[in-house]
Amino acid sequence: MGDETGWNETLDRASSWSRRWLASLGDRPVGVPVDAAEMRARLDDRLPAQGPPPAQVLDELAAALEPGLVASGGPRYFGFVTGGALPVALGADWMVSAADQDAATFVMSPAAAVVEEIAGRWVLDLLGLPDGAAVGFVTGAQMASVACVAAARRALVGAQGWDVERDGLAGAPVPTVVVGEHAHATMIQALRLLGFGSARAVRVPVDVHGRMRADRLREVLATIPGPVLVCAQAGQVNTGASDPFDEIADLVDAREHAWLHVDGAFGLWAAAAPTRRHLVAGVERADSWAVDAHKWLNVPYDAAMAIVRDRGALTEAMTTSAAYLPFGELDPAARTPENSRRARAVPIYAALRTLGRDGVADLVERCCVLARQASEELARHPRVEVLDDVVLNQVLFRPDGLDVADLAAAVQRDGTCWIGTTAWQGRPALRFSVSNWSTTAADVTRATTRITDLVDALSSPASPGAP
């Protein structure tokens, strides 16, 4: 058959570049030293009147972009909380692009709608969350929290006889929002986007691991007379520690108009591993949960779930319809802030079907074991102090007598692995996060050896700023 449309040639180019890139992930320098000016110079910034053929555009694009691509899907990228892409999830993601479905409504793509339904059920099952909760497939944990908090707003304000979707927030009986002092920045952003304001949220002090203190939450709640939205967290971004959900849920349950939301971007996956489930005990008692798939489930960006126990609260908060666009229970966009949308549940379905229950548990457990290994190897160095208990997949550490930013820059320049900086208890520190399916014990040792070598090199007066 001919290739009149050009599909074959174009997709072959994309496929062969992708294969080369993926095959290089384990060996190439992880970080990239290129700056924005160099990247701009590499990409022709003149919009042509008539462009070159597609295959040529892809070849040129690959050549221009490659120096600016971070090997963040590879086995020694330990920055932020970044998953790679399981081969099956990447394959499914390609198929999603090829099929190019608009997953807004059932009639636009019955396939996408039903995959969402099934993948949603599997996620609830794996995470031990209530049967029948609504699952909206969104771009990331931030957007998941936006959807969940919108549902909470709908329910709490609605219970006071106010239709917030119709009448807005001005003059509404707005609930008081309570967050832990270590709530993730994106949780605060979700509150901002929904009109709650970042500064108005009442902050509850945390313990040494960054977990909301239930005793202090009790005191805070005693000062709040009306409806309340409590935002708790599974997986503090530096320590992986989770809030004490059972104690928090007891306090929330004791109130009449109260909603408990959990930002579990990566930490909620602890519930899928029998060995780690105790870390999030009681989390199933919440009203809503935000959880990423592009982090620990190793599905390509961007993919996350907004999960809400009260299906009606989510769909009422998310849905507007038009005469030509009626929304019903089967329509995925009835549970998400977006209307037209990618069929992003397909790679999630593919990942879960391949891994199965045991595979997900193993992925979570393996990353935790590797994080523990990293912490032990780092702590063996006399100048390195590990600052967290490494209960999950996060290692927080600090080199004694060295500028943390200098060490991070040296590691990033070196390219063996990638780690980033943070602040912990008012002082700079480094984070080593293990979230990639392909990371091995050898990768961890290679990374920690290089990090500690660089600690030595930077500590040595003979080689300032080395290497």
Ligand SMILES: Cc1ncc(COP(=O)(O)O)c(C=O)c1O
């Ligand atoms: C606890 C927590 N919440 C939210 C987020 C934001 O997730 P996303 O970037 O997928 O929106 C992160 C990212 O690391 C996180 O750790």
